[in-house]
Amino acid sequence: MLTTANPEINEAIPLEVVGQKTSLLRVLTKEDASIVIKSNDPSINSIQDQAREELGWEHWWLSELLVDRFGPLKEKVLVKLGDHSIYVYNFWQELTEDDLRGIKQALITFSRYVPESVADLEDIVIDGKQAVNSNDGEPKNGDWLSGRASAHYKTLRLFPNAFKDSVHRVTDKVNNLEGTIIHELGHSINKKVDVDWSREFGWRMVDSKDIRALPGGEKSSYICDMPERCVTEYARANESEDVAESFVAYICDPEKLDEGKLAFLRARYPRKEITIVGAEAKKLEGQEVKLPRVPRLIKYLLRPGYLIKEAGPVHQ
Ligand SMILES: [Zn+2]
Incomplete structure (x- = not known):
């Protein structure tokens, strides 16, 4: 049964950026959407092109x-x-x-x-x-x-x-x-x-x-x-x-x-009394010393004239 409480469209579109594969997921709800990409024609191609460009801007390690x-x-x-x-x-x-x-x-x-x-x-x-x-x-x-x-x-x-x-x-x-x-x-x-x-x-x-x-x-x-x-x-x-x-x-x-x-x-910007519990800086070892990767899944809201992106966790 289709309910309005769960109106997500789980339509994944594959995307490859500089050898890294990810998926774009089209959704109908906007919760934490933070970035708007203007799109006059939100066809699948244009979503892919814009997402690729936007990911390149946002993630420094994708810049060759x-x-x-x-x-x-x-x-x-x-x-x-x-x-x-x-x-x-x-x-x-x-x-x-x-x-x-x-x-x-x-x-x-x-x-x-x-x-x-x-x-x-x-x-x-x-x-x-x-x-x-x-x-x-x-x-x-x-x-x-x-x-x-x-x-x-x-x-x-x-x-x-x-x-x-x-x-x-x-x-x-x-x-x-x-x-x-x-x-x-x-x-x-x-x-x-x-x-x-x-x-x-x-x-x-x-x-x-x-x-x-x-x-x-x-x-x-x-x-x-x-x-x-x-x-x-x-x-x-x-x-x-x-x-x-x-x-x-x-x-x-x-x-x-x-x-x-x-x-x-x-x-x-007054000084706030903030206690940070467990602050530490430690060097990572071996396999952990690697560049980040693009999120595996990136959610977009489709709206006439816009794409709104919701970023997943970046570090994996
Ligand atoms: Zn400066």
Whole structure:
């Protein structure tokens, strides 16, 4: 008997992405659907094409360009924060105990302020090939991998420079590795605060004729009318970097931060007393040291004009 309580259509459509097989399941209910793919003609072919493209954006290890760049996987680390698992895929040199402690500590620290951003984080990728930061021309510490992974802040990339033995540029109260991770996670609030932050702290877009070149060659169409309120030179690059740098100061050295910016962040992201039970970072061994795979089953909701995706568990 067909009931409305269970209106799923279990129609699996096979899909292969870079040698990995998965299935698309069409469903009629939308519970946790989070991603909308626009589709004017949700035919089976178009579902497959769009799903393939979308999976490629979302899962860094499906990008042949990235996998070529990274080379063989050297180490895999499981960081457990309570129920949440974050995997570190290391394509660089062996991590030390201090490195593992630093990664874990930065995640714990940040989760006291924006726990949802740490909950969104799935992977940390350590890229062994050092890149240059296009804002300041210095060696890059980290970034978010492109595509939807970036929009959802799921995959954080660290470069060797993040591990150099020094203090972070914002303050000597935090080392470079932990400061870098906090800075990158700080970017996860950009979209939520940028309108208010820009208005309060003097950031504005300029006409194309006034676009300025940053020391690293990047073009910035943002200027700040109150650069003296920025906590570092780097924070003056654009509004987004200003927020991320300010977050490092807010958490690690609040006295260093402009009072208005401190009040802004404190009001929106107060420190929470969170106890994380069983936090650990441990290196995996043998067969466990492998790249993730695409989910075996991905559910889509069919709607005229849209496909809505519900992701299954990524790590297997
Ligand atoms: Zn940044």
